[in-house]
Amino acid sequence: MTPSGATTSTSSARPAVAVGRARAGFDAGRIREDFPVLRLTVNGKPLVYLDNAATAQKPRPVLDALRKYYETECANIHRGLHWMSEEATRDYEESREKVRQFLGAADVSEIIFVRGTTEAINLVAHSFCRPRVRAGDEILITAMEHHSNIVPWQILCEQTGAQLRVAPINDEGELLLGEFERLLTSRTRLAAVCHISNALGTVNPISEMIEMAHRRKVPVLVDGAQAAPHMPVNVRELDCDFYAFSGHKLYGPTGIGVLYGKAQWLEEMPPYQSGGDMIRSVTFEKTTYNSLPYKFEAGTPHIAGVIGLGAAVDYLNGIGLERAAAYERELLEYATERARRIPGLRIIGTAREKAGVLSFVLEGIHPHDVGTILDREGIAVRAGHHCAMPVMERFGIPATTRASFAFYNTPQEVDALVAGIERVQEVFA
Amino acid sequence: MPEVRELYQELIVEHSKKPRNFGKLEGADHEAVGYNPLCGDKVTVHLKLEGDVVREIRWEGSGCAISTASASLMTERSKNKPRAETEALFAIFHKLVTGGTLSEEESSQLGKLAVFSGVKEFPVRVKCATLAWHTLRAALEGTKSVTTD
Numbered sequence: 001m002t003p004s005g006a007t008t009s010t011s012s013a014r015p016a017v018a019v020g021r022a023r024a025g026f027d028a029g030r031i032r033e034d035f036p037v038l039r040l041t042v043n044g045k046p047l048v049y050l051d052n053a054a055t056a057q058k059p060r061p062v063l064d065a066l067r068k069y070y071e072t073e074c075a076n077i078h079r080g081l082h083w084m085s086e087e088a089t090r091d092y093e094e095s096r097e098k099v100r101q102f103l104g105a106a107d108v109s110e111i112i113f114v115r116g117t118t119e120a121i122n123l124v125a126h127s128f129c130r131p132r133v134r135a136g137d138e139i140l141i142t143a144m145e146h147h148s149n150i151v152p153w154q155i156l157c158e159q160t161g162a163q164l165r166v167a168p169i170n171d172e173g174e175l176l177l178g179e180f181e182r183l184l185t186s187r188t189r190l191a192a193v194c195h196i197s198n199a200l201g202t203v204n205p206i207s208e209m210i211e212m213a214h215r216r217k218v219p220v221l222v223d224g225a226q227a228a229p230h231m232p233v234n235v236r237e238l239d240c241d242f243y244a245f246s247g248h249k250l251y252g253p254t255g256i257g258v259l260y261g262k263a264q265w266l267e268e269m270p271p272y273q274s275g276g277d278m279i280r281s282v283t284f285e286k287t288t289y290n291s292l293p294y295k296f297e298a299g300t301p302h303i304a305g306v307i308g309l310g311a312a313v314d315y316l317n318g319i320g321l322e323r324a325a326a327y328e329r330e331l332l333e334y335a336t337e338r339a340r341r342i343p344g345l346r347i348i349g350t351a352r353e354k355a356g357v358l359s360f361v362l363e364g365i366h367p368h369d370v371g372t373i374l375d376r377e378g379i380a381v382r383a384g385h386h387c388a389m390p391v392m393e394r395f396g397i398p399a400t401t402r403a404s405f406a407f408y409n410t411p412q413e414v415d416a417l418v419a420g421i422e423r424v425q426e427v428f429a
Numbered sequence: 430m431p432e433v434r435e436l437y438q439e440l441i442v443e444h445s446k447k448p449r450n451f452g453k454l455e456g457a458d459h460e461a462v463g464y465n466p467l468c469g470d471k472v473t474v475h476l477k478l479e480g481d482v483v484r485e486i487r488w489e490g491s492g493c494a495i496s497t498a499s500a501s502l503m504t505e506r507s508k509n510k511p512r513a514e515t516e517a518l519f520a521i522f523h524k525l526v527t528g529g530t531l532s533e534e535e536s537s538q539l540g541k542l543a544v545f546s547g548v549k550e551f552p553v554r555v556k557c558a559t560l561a562w563h564t565l566r567a568a569l570e571g572t573k574s575v576t577t578d
Binding site (some may be wrong): 368384423428 | 432433434435442446469470491492494495551553554557
């Protein structure tokens, strides 16, 4: 296999035969052809894109869908009487149905299009929590949350006098489930937890956590930004109250995301933003709101983004998320095994249940220097605190270097990463 | 194609591993904290002025190799120098790392600081190189803290 964007392995590299072309016939080399960007060279080297937890690359069908909308049906939706508006409205609403199926939701009225996970969480904080949270109440999160699942709750607490509670994690980066359960009390108004940690890769036992919370009648918001693109999710099986994810991490466009909410909650909630499209009728005396999901989609939405997201969902269905997840797991295992053999390298986040994230520190070398040197080798990783400063503090480090995988990555790219790390150590030798 | 070695010259790597004038300064009469919120690098500069001359200078903090080496070389260079000279030197240094054109006269004043010439090829690292200098200037001006924003 010679994927177009992969570098050849170093002599010491022994990519497992299985990975890459894959057990279960998973052919990353073939899949790479769908992603035009993966043909790029950076600094004269083939691009090795290992920053998928930040944003994922876009396959051709997503790019085609965006182009099709702008070239052949660029119109506003839900109100035009002309042909293009009808086409665009149909494609937009078809995307909603695709997302409903993708998440296993009961009804399309439960699928709200937002800008991304951040906006979805803010919507819940504002419309769900604000009216029902009082001084002395509590919001429960975990110690591995992204800033976007910390700050909205801090603001809510400031505004209402509620308290933010944080369930701790162990040295492997796993949630202390007993502590989480203990922190669920009669005062808890919401548990807001990530499905997969962006900084550590930990996969939380989310079903169990939801069960625990529901036993105490606590609703649960799941931040699925890192999970939805990397494992099958079924919101009805999980029985979560809210589930949020971003399109751009799911191989779709930026600026579009989804909030799933149980209809019973969404019906009760006041609008988040107001304006056109979210109303049924307006007089200067009184406005009646539109029905779900439109009540939460004020103004002209990101129509192209929604249509592009629908194409991304179609693409993922074609690939099969289950198979992709298994492949990404093999890739992570291979990367972990190789990384462990590098002297002076310490992996941050060693949970038993882990998704394709390899966060690490190198003894005596700052992650930003690692990031710069890897970039010169054409390798794109993230170096920094990953918008999870409390996680860094928990591990007593200022930052990590993070390689995060997608199903189009290959063992040869892992080898390139390892060679890149060796180069970093050479520079600082 | 800028090579990574042009950025990480030996002197930079050496100073990043063994930073000079590192630690607290008892009886400092000026100090400031510099912070780069983008990457979390932090530099505290302590100094003692005698008239207009920086008589003693030490620094503390944590950051990448570029910011550490820059703080280290900055303290070496500004010790026992009149503050006007240091401020003029910062202007030249800033030009160097942002890719400005230096006159021969200016280049000749850089001395060891010329090892930072590679930074201009790495725009995102400019703030790493200038953080310590911004902090020194804040300390001299009596400002307590400064960020690279």
